[in-house]
Amino acid sequence: MNILILGSGGREHALGKALKKSQKTGKIFFSPGNAGTLLTGSNINIDHNDYDALRLFIQKNDIGLVVIGPEAPLVDGLADQLSGDDGLPQLRVLGPGSKGARLEGSKSFAKAFMKKYTIPTAAYLEIDTSNLSDGLNYIDNNEGPYVLKADGLAAGKGVLIIKDREEAKAQLKEMLDGKFGAASSKVVIEEFLDGIEFSVFALTDGNNFALLPEAKDYKRVGENDEGPNTGGMGSVSPVPFFDEQLKQQVIDSVIQPTIDGLKKENIPYTGFLFFGLILCDGQAKVIEYNCRMGDPETQVVIPRLRTDLLDLIIDSTDGKLSNKKVATEDGSRVAVIAASGGYPNDYEKGKEIFGLENLNQDNVFHAGTQIKDGKTLTSGGRVLAISCPGKNIQEAIDNCYREMNKICFDKIYYRKDIGKDLLET
Ligand code: AMP
Numbered sequence: 001m002n003i004l005i006l007g008s009g010g011r012e013h014a015l016g017k018a019l020k021k022s023q024k025t026g027k028i029f030f031s032p033g034n035a036g037t038l039l040t041g042s043n044i045n046i047d048h049n050d051y052d053a054l055r056l057f058i059q060k061n062d063i064g065l066v067v068i069g070p071e072a073p074l075v076d077g078l079a080d081q082l083s084g085d086d087g088l089p090q091l092r093v094l095g096p097g098s099k100g101a102r103l104e105g106s107k108s109f110a111k112a113f114m115k116k117y118t119i120p121t122a123a124y125l126e127i128d129t130s131n132l133s134d135g136l137n138y139i140d141n142n143e144g145p146y147v148l149k150a151d152g153l154a155a156g157k158g159v160l161i162i163k164d165r166e167e168a169k170a171q172l173k174e175m176l177d178g179k180f181g182a183a184s185s186k187v188v189i190e191e192f193l194d195g196i197e198f199s200v201f202a203l204t205d206g207n208n209f210a211l212l213p214e215a216k217d218y219k220r221v222g223e224n225d226e227g228p229n230t231g232g233m234g235s236v237s238p239v240p241f242f243d244e245q246l247k248q249q250v251i252d253s254v255i256q257p258t259i260d261g262l263k264k265e266n267i268p269y270t271g272f273l274f275f276g277l278i279l280c281d282g283q284a285k286v287i288e289y290n291c292r293m294g295d296p297e298t299q300v301v302i303p304r305l306r307t308d309l310l311d312l313i314i315d316s317t318d319g320k321l322s323n324k325k326v327a328t329e330d331g332s333r334v335a336v337i338a339a340s341g342g343y344p345n346d347y348e349k350g351k352e353i354f355g356l357e358n359l360n361q362d363n364v365f366h367a368g369t370q371i372k373d374g375k376t377l378t379s380g381g382r383v384l385a386i387s388c389p390g391k392n393i394q395e396a397i398d399n400c401y402r403e404m405n406k407i408c409f410d411k412i413y414y415r416k417d418i419g420k421d422l423l424e425t
């Protein structure tokens with residue numbers, strides 16, 4: 001089966017590498033991909049909004065499966081378009097339609113959904129210009145920190161956590177005034193939850209689900225979780241405190257009610273469901289839903305699978321996931337992101353990356369890279385991930401940083417403390 005993977009990050013590179021291992025996989029294409037995906041398959045460059053070009057490519061190249069990596073095309077309804085296309089009768093599409101993707105695309109939809117199906121999450125208020133005074137009163141009458149979330153997609157920047165009361169009120173007004181464009185014309189103000197975050201992933205066909213390995217993501221740019229939020233600077237799987245009891249709690253109180261709720265709402269859902277959770281006083285609460293895999297969580301979760309990924313995906317698209325158990329590698333995996341100095345603020349691109357040939361390629365997942373005149377250059381903020389296994393977290397950390405020391409580029413930056421908080425003392 002020929003496969004087209006849409007996206008250009010480490011997530012897509014990791015999905016492609018795993019799919020390449022399947023006996024059933026034919027050619028793999030990435031659009032647009034990066035310098036690393038060129039070694040796994042072929043890169044093409046089709047604008048995801050140019051539906052006719054996408055369709056033509058799928059027909060001409062006998063594509064049997066499209067994997068939609070990032071959230072934006074899912075929220076925009078690309079999966080609906082592809083799977084409803086009479087001209088593509090054999091095509092399987094991994095990723096939910098626009099209705100299911102609203103779990104990520106609209107915080108207000110996700111919060112109302114969780115409330116309706118009694119899925120544990122932070123208490124909230126929904127504010128737009130018509131009830132701004134309610135929002136300001138809430139801030140005046142409650143202690144901070146204040147959590148303000150743009151309703152729509154804002155490239156991972158739409159959540160503000162503010163300690164100061166006056167600053168929170170000013171930011172609320174700015175958001176409603178278009179700080180994040182249309183995405184913040186509505187704002188969700190949430191109760192601040194204090195606890196440890198972790199992420200759980202399921203692949204679902206809309207009726208049943210396969211539970212994938214869980215992971216912890218390191219979102220802040222600086223060590224000890226300081227500095228601005230990023231897409232993610234590193235990840236670890238498994239999460240040591242995610243024991244059988246917590247797993248069962250998450251399945252019973254979060255995953256199953258979410259899938260049942262989608263069914264009750266008549267929302268078909270084929271693809272990954274990513275639950276961003278926080279453990280507060282022994283109870284896991286949902287911080288956010290995503291309608292796709294995480295990045296860099298994918299780079300530790302997917303390499304740990306010992307079940308054929310293509311079989312799993314086909315079972316999902318064909319509605320046959322019942323009782324599907326996923327086998328996983330023993331031990332741990334740690335991924336560390338090498339970023340361009342300055343990220344997530346301004347940074348330079350076009351720096352040559354040295355030393356890549358010295359790495360075990362199984363452990364390298366490219367993101368912001370491109371090939372120019374035979375050289376591999378940086379082309380984004382998060383440049384690549386190194387993800388290594390180990391018999392435990394400490395060994396995986398050591399393996400990861402040993403590999404990281406073999407590469408360099410001008411102003412390379414990476415966190416040195418990924419996984420340290422999870423080590424047993
Ligand atoms: P989100 O994009 O919704 O995942 O939010 C980004 C980050 O903000 C999360 O990873 C959390 O670290 C933090 N966050 C979001 N909501 C809350 C909350 N209600 N309480 C505390 N922290 C939160």
Ligand code: GLY
Pocket residue numbers: 217231232290293294295296297
């Ligand atoms: N690493 C977080 C995300 O992919 O949303």
